[in-house]
Amino acid sequence: MEEEAVLDEETEVEQVRVPRVRTTTDEEYLECELTQEELIECSKEQTAQLRQRSSLEGQKKAYNSKIKSEVETCDKLIEELSNKISSQSEYRHVECRKVEDFDAGTLRVIRLDTEEVIVDRRMTRTELHAGDDLFFEADEPAEAGPKLLTCDVCREDCDIEDFVKMDGILKDDNFSFEERGILLSRKEKDICSSCADQLIVEAGEQV
Numbered sequence: 360m361e362e363e364a365v366l367d368e369e370t371e372v373e374q375v376r377v378p379r380v381r382t383t384t385d386e387e388y389l390e391c392e393l394t395q396e397e398l399i400e401c402s403k404e405q406t407a408q409l410r411q412r413s414s415l416e417g418q419k420k421a422y423n424s425k426i427k428s429e430v431e432t433c434d435k436l437i438e439e440l441s442n443k444i445s446s447q448s449e450y451r452h453v454e455c456r457k458v459e460d461f462d463a464g465t466l467r468v469i470r471l472d473t474e475e476v477i478v479d480r481r482m483t484r485t486e487l488h489a490g491d492d493l494f495f496e497a498d499e500p501a502e503a504g505p506k507l508l509t510c511d512v513c514r515e516d517c518d519i520e521d522f523v524k525m526d527g528i529l530k531d532d533n534f535s536f537e538e539r540g541i542l543l544s545r546k547e548k549d550i551c552s553s554c555a556d557q558l559i560v561e562a563g564e565q566v
Contacts, residue, residue: 461490512554 393401443449455477458467464487468478482490510517 459486459490461487510551510554512557513551515551517551 454471456469456471458469459482460466461482464482466478466480466482466486467476469476509515
């Protein structure tokens with residue numbers, strides 16, 4: 360019995376000394392040295408990401424600018440509508456009658472939809488001068504007629520553009536001495552071209 364007791368005590372001692380160890384495999388986030396090939400790939404990826412970021416920044420600015428413009432448009436419309444609601448009116452283009460009395464020196468503007476006089480004041484000096492120019496031009500004839508002159512030969516009123524001077528006729532070197540003398544004897548000074556031609560013919564016939 361004593362031997363059995365000793366054996367039992369030794370067995371318990373041996374069982375207690377058995378190591379309780381479990382070994383498993385797991386992952387930890389640790390620093391690792393990169394290879395040369397990995398460094399090259401990192402550089403390429405970094406360059407690509409920088410370009411992408413620059414592109415996104417540009418898109419962001421354009422988008423922000425567009426959104427800002429749309430917000431400002433909304434704010435402007437909201438303000439306009441608020442003013443309309445508050446005043447219960449709005450500004451529109453309305454046909455008006457403008458009365459400028461240059462004799463009295465007054466200016467009146469009447470809106471034709473309500474016949475309300477919206478302007479009633481004295482005219483400025485510039486406005487009065489504009490009226491002087493306006494009526495001065497209106498008093499002038501639309502088109503002046505031709506200027507007339509009485510011919511010393513036929514005694515008719517002819518267009519002044521159709522007249523010739525005796526001195527101008529005598530400048531022609533084709534006249535003979537006798538013809539020139541006959542023409543010089545004429546007393547007429549203002550001669551229409553038709554009479555001048557007739558005088559030349561008659562001087563030739565008299566030679």
